[in-house]
Amino acid sequence: MKLAFLFPGQGSQKPNMLKELPEHPAVEAVLQEATEVLGESVCNFHSNKTLTSTVSVQICLLVSSVAILKVFEAEGIYPHIVAGHSAGAYGAAVACKAIGFADALKMIKLRGQLMEQAFPSGYGMGVITGLNEQTVKELVNSCFTETEPIYTANINAPDQIVIAGSITALNKVIDRASTSGARTAELLNVNIPSHCSLLDAVSKSLHQELSKITFSQPVIPYACNRTARLLRSPDQIREDLAFNVSHPVMWHNISSILCEHGTRLFIEMPPGNVLSSLSKKALPGARSLSVDENGFGNCLVLARRFCSEHS
Known part of the structure; x- marks a missing residue:
């Protein structure tokens, strides 16, 4: 039985995280290293105002996730497998030691x-x-035009589909989805059309x-x-980090694959x-926790017990 660490992507951010x-x-070590790399205090990036920037959001997501990863490692807990959603893939790549x-x-x-440079607004x-x-x-195809493009993006669950594109087209699809029986249909707190061909150049x-960066052989599998x-493979992980931004994230399939490979405890950074929450819905036979929701102390206790029982 295996333990997987999950690394969230954009949309999970919150002020003062x-x-x-x-x-x-x-x-403290992670925050200090981040400050040195960025050339300014990393805490400058997590205010309500600065989190309107995609740059700030993605920096804070990585720093927050890696900080907790390093605490788990300091306490002797290492995952058997890792997966990160979109920007979270960078945290997963750090966790499997493919990249520093x-x-x-x-x-x-x-x-x-x-x-941000590719799509500053709209x-x-x-x-x-x-x-x-x-x-x-x-619904997406019925609303697509060359001037107002829109695409299906992430498949988070069989009945949870993310869409990306122009705000005008997004609102049209959301309205049509609502009248077609959708449980919910709404804009996300993301101002870039990620995970579609609009970001091929990115x-x-x-x-x-x-x-230009040296990648290492991962010590555990990366989804x-x-x-x-x-x-x-280091080269395959490098390619995923580059091209995941312009391709859909197949998150539901990732959850299923992890379970097929014996994962029974998921802990979200x-x-x-x-x-x-997606893991709980998709994999009722597995245990799914988040550090934010369940607390680091509880997650650590359960991870230690799990690793001891399945070592």
Whole structure:
């Protein structure tokens, strides 16, 4: 039986999230390293005002997740497998030792900058629940135009589909989904049209820069955003980090694959509990926790017990 660490993506952020991290030397070390890499205090990035920036959001997501990862490691708890959703993939890559934290932080900052430059306004993402993928694709296709493009993006669950594109088209699809029986249909707190072909140029630029960084052989498997396959190659992980921003995240398939490979305990790094909630719904036979929701102390106790019982 295996333990998986999950790393959340954009949309899970909240103001002052770094102040909610536990007091621990490992946390202080990560915050200090981040400040040195960024050339300014990392705490400058997590205010309500600064979190309107995709750059700030992605920096804080990575720092928060890696800080808790390092606390778990300091307490002797290591995952058997890792998965990160979108920007969270950078945290997963750090956890499997494919890339160092400093390099991951530099690249996640560049990722946010490239995304903002590509679409500074007028675009975003939405989520529809209660309708299947095919129905959502038909609604998206009916609203697509060359001037107001829209795409299906992440498949988080069979009935939770993320869409991306122009705000005008997003609102049209959301309205049509609501009248077609969707349980919920709303815009997400994301101002970039991620995980579709609109960001192809961003992926190409990221790939060029990531090619300059040394990647190491991962010590544990890393779940690929685009294919849901478990990756054990540094080059494959590099490619996923570059191209996941312009391809849908197959999160439901990732959850299923992790379970098929024996994962029975999922712990979501902060912030939020989006991924652990999806795991609970998709995999009722497994245990899913989030550090934010269940508390680090409780997660640590359960992880120790689990690892002891299944070592």
